[in-house]
Each structure stands twice: as structure tokens, then as C-alpha cells.
Amino acid sequence: MKCKKHNLSYKYVCPECFQPYLKETAFSSLEEIREYQRLSSKRIKTTNPKSKINLIACLKIKYYNNVAYAGTIFYDIKNQKAKNFKIRKYKQTIPYFPTLLFLRDLEIYLNLAEQIKFNPDCYLLNASGQLHPFLFGVASDFGLKLKEEIPVIGVTKKNLYKSGKLINLKELNEFKIVGDIEFKNHLVGKYLSIKNLEKGIYISVGNNISLNLAIKIISNLLKYKIPEPIRLLNIELNKTIKNEIER
């Protein structure tokens, strides 16, 4: 691929575009970042937790005028109730680069997790985990850096950089369709769609959970296309941001 601005060939990230932000990171080169991602991906665990998952902590970040509005919401699976919405603001330092979302968002996610009020059984992030060219999206990075081994599930609306191909599409039940996302002979994620909709969502392991359990949990949260915790958190975030901007 070629960068239109610099007329440079590049893989995923244009070095010229990225260079000014390198000093904002803890790395000395893009190659070092890739090495970090490759090595870290091997530390991801896909074994299930011993205890049952009921309370989900969902984290989501939206940007407006270089300000990150980072929200947390808890979702009780059994009662299907959301509670304890909180929002915090951070200044944006690094912009979005495909495959490097962690540089922009990881510290914010970790800060949110530190301030959390209840002990969640699982985290849900609106980002990729293993569904990533280096098998290490920000949901996985977050999952590795948590102080405790808590399951992390990543959910996105898009398949990052065609990081995998969709195979084995089949009916999950009367209403839902599920498929595998395969990348270099590895099952890196699942595709999940509601039957009457054109497009579905992508689910991948962040850390400390199997893909099968992740898909089971997410499929039960689909009142609409977007899993309930993410959808409800998004609504709350939008309300708060709108109020703030109108002042």
C-alpha cells in the first residue's frame, strides 16, 4: 500500500506519518513495536476462568476535539441490567494508526480499570484481541497488563486489515449466524450476525478466555447487532458528550 501524502510504500503504517509520534511512545522504532506485539501475542491465554461469568465491565473511548471521553459501564448478565456508568476525560496524545490502536488507547483503558468500583468477572472492549495482523490487538495488550487474570473479550464492527478470512458460516440458532475467522491456519476470531441484517460483528479473545466461551457470552448479549453493554455505554457516552459540548 502507498501513502498518498508521502508517496511511500508501507505495510499497515506509513513511517513518515508515524515518525513524529514515536517519541511519545516507549519504543525506539516501529520494528521494536512489531517485535513487542509478536512476542506478547505468545503470552495470551485462551483457557477459561474457574468461576462463572456474570458481571461484565465494558470500556469504550470516544474522541471529540482531541479529548478522549472514556466510559465504563457494568452489565449483569443474569438480570440483563446495566449499572454504574462513569465517564472520565483524557487528553489525546497519539492519533489512530491501524494496527497500533494500543498506543492511543491502552493507558486510558488501564487507568479506567484501576478506578473500577466492582470486581468484574470479565472485561469487554470495543477493539480487537487476537484478530490482528500480529495477533495482538489492544484488547489483548489490556488483558496482559491487568493486575489480575481476568477474561477480556474484544468486539469490533470490522475485520482489521482482513486479518482473517471468513469460513464455516453456519446457523447458530433460529436468529443468528456464526462463522470462523481464520488467519495463517489459526482460528483468531468469530463472526456473529443477526439473520436479517447485512453485516455482523467480530469477536476475538483478548486474554484469559476461550473463543467458544467468548462467543457464547456475546451471542447472549445481542438484543441488537451491537452487544448490549457496548450499545448502552455508547448511548450514555453520547448523551454526556452532547451535554458538555452544548455548554
Place this chain on the structure above:
DNA sequence: GCGACAG
């Protein structure tokens, strides 16, 4: 050859 791009 062209376009591909989590949020």
C-alpha cells in the same frame, strides 16, 4: 493492477 485500514 487496485484496494484493503480495530477505533
Place this chain on the structure above:
DNA sequence: ATCTTGTCGC
């Protein structure tokens, strides 16, 4: 992701 108007369907 953001910015942004109307419009269609339940």
C-alpha cells in the same frame, strides 16, 4: 473514530 442532514421504517 469524527462531522453531519435528511430520510425511511417499525
